[in-house]
Amino acid sequence: MAREFDLLVVGDANPDVVLSGAPREPAFGQREQLVSGGDLVLGGSGAITACGAARLGLRTAFAGRVGDDAAGRFVLGVLAERGVDVSHCVIGSRPTAMTVVLADGSDRAILTSPGCLPYLTVEDVPRGLASHVHVSSYFLQPALAAGLPGLLAGERRAGATTSLDTNDDPAGAWDGLADVLPEVDVFLPNAAEAAAIAARLFGAGHECVEAAAARLGGLGPAVIVKDGGNGALAWESGLLTRAAAGPVEPVDTVGAGDSFNAGFIAARLRGMSLGECLRVAVTCGSLSTQAPGGTAAQPTWKDL
Template sequence: MGYDFDLLVVGDANPDVVLSGAPRGLAYGQREQLVSGGDLVLGGSGAITACGAARLGLRTAFAGRVGDDAAGRFVLGALADRGVDVSHCVIDSRSTAMTVVLADGADRAILTSLGCLPYLTVDDVPRGVARHVHVSSYFLQPGLASGLPGFLAEERRGGATTSLDTNDDPAGTWNGLEDVLREVDVFLPNASEARAVAGRLFGTGQESLEATAARLGALGPAVAVKDGGDGALVWRSGALARAAAVPVEPVDTVGAGDSFDAGFIAAMLRGMSLRKCLEAAVSCGSLSTRAAGGTAAQPTWEEL
């Protein structure tokens, strides 16, 4: 089957205001506190993944919702400037989502106003346009989540492969994932997310990350888990591979996990082995931390 795109990313896009050197305690009472740096950059897990994939040479489209406002125009322009097709984005009468990232070294706090994100549904998403469909930020988009198992099943019947990065659940409940994971070819959590999902589905405690990945993989998907300074691991059908972290001096870790997703998908669509997919993903995630924001330092395929 001929596809218009290699990858369709379905999910979130918003401006990120990234403040570096943020204090651990915020002083209310109209006190002004100074930080070491600030940047206005493209944010949203889906948007960053789409940009990373386009940078790696994939024909990439993004489907989501943005507002008819300055923030929405910034998001669409930033995506288009990085080679991502935005013709399937819905322009909403509600405001664009906004995020403030308070970064303290490698750690960060994230404050998000959801705006129009919860109103994206599967009815907004085109069918059969890409070889692979990736979904981001499951818990920020309840309107999308409710129809996701059926949509992903439809795409798979049409020949596409699928992946999911839930990202964090602000409510901390981690509900509703079992049916979705059965329709996903690759699940891409970080270590804490993987354990939280497994705990909700199977009642497990703090077992090894390998055991957690195997439990999740028993539902069907390959499970590629980001493990920070310890690199990453991937489990599929009883086979396990690990990849060490790439040594870089990080400037900003925002979006590193989303760049990891882009690298894994790009390598998979090139027909590479599971281990090589993981190595490409770890390299993409690590190299993306060389500059502020999630997209400024994303590597090309040649750089890998």
Template structure:
């Protein structure tokens, strides 16, 4: 039996989430007030790891944080949620930091990230025995961590279990360098915009089909339209549950909670449609509170929904 159900390799940082931010902040030392501010755990990898632990998976996380207050905060938050952080690297460079400016309405988020030590994580930072000790290995934020990206095909090749990748956004907007890693990653977990950007296709189903031809199982997060996978030459769609607008506190990290739900469901032996339903439920339920981790559901909550 593997020592861990899941090993997550990727990004971890504090998120400062400011809700009700102005569309164009005023410069010139002018102070403006917002509705609410939250200091929460951020980073796609960290949020996915916490979601998986909340769902009952034995979860380990490997990433780089600084030897600073932000790094200590991040490691403490992960440990409080039951994630094993013993193999994280503490770097002399500062911990990454993200500020999220949130507004109501579609596309109502601006994300500003100071990468700090994130680009310096490499595949060599991941102990080989951990790769062999995990039933599943998940990697996040491909484009924020070029050092890791360079060695990712080999890292996936060492994994004993199944694997997955969430590229997240490409700040450069280039979406290059994925050909080799998609041949070795078992599952790709983009959102709809990322799937379109990676493939250049005009529609989500076409993008999923194109990704499948590149050797990976594409599982695409499609917001209020639920999720879409492409398997055995056909689309598999699952709708999102209806969530009243008034009950949505924050969508930050919902896609990472989706990742955790999909991985947990597959490890528990659910088929593809069933795994998509769990994933969509996890993403939806995570929006009930500010930040990516505060409202992540348990396995029982998902099935009692």
């Protein structure tokens, strides 16, 4: 059945204030410290993934929550400029989420005020809109997470495919995924997230990333693990595939994993092989690091 969109991204969107050259320990006591650079950019795993997918030519819609405030208008404006449909985004009375990223080389600390994010629910998500449904930032959106198994199961019954990137769990509990992962076609954690989730679900110790991916894949999804400088690996139907990291010197790694997600989904929807999808994803993630913020350097297919 033809769908209006190729991809619906469900999740988080917020402004990111990215401060480069940040001190490892900010000085309190009313002291002012100078950093090497600062940028106001679009943030949120879901928003960055949506922009990356649109940049790769997918007809992309975004469903999430923002506030009726300057931050919300900024978010919606940037998404629309990037070719993402925002007509299904809920504008509410609670404030838009805000994030400050303290970047030190390739490492970063992330401080987020969740604002309206915890109030997104499955009732806010349109049904039957896209061929593929991607969900981001599971642990920042507990009301959405509670109804996610049913939402994804319904989309799959209607012929859509699904994917999930949980991102980090600020509470460190990693709960609630046992019922969700069987309804996910593609699971997209990074190596630390994969290990933590496998340990929570299976009581496993400090396993290698390949073992964690295989355990998670036993629940049903293809497991695609972002592994930093080691590139990425994919586990699907017992087959393990790896792709090396791209030869780039990063300017800013914020959002690289989200651009990776966009690349993998776009390649998968084109019918490419698992290895090809992984190489496209790694390249998208690598190229996205060549400018500040998560969206400025996202590639097109011509760039790839």
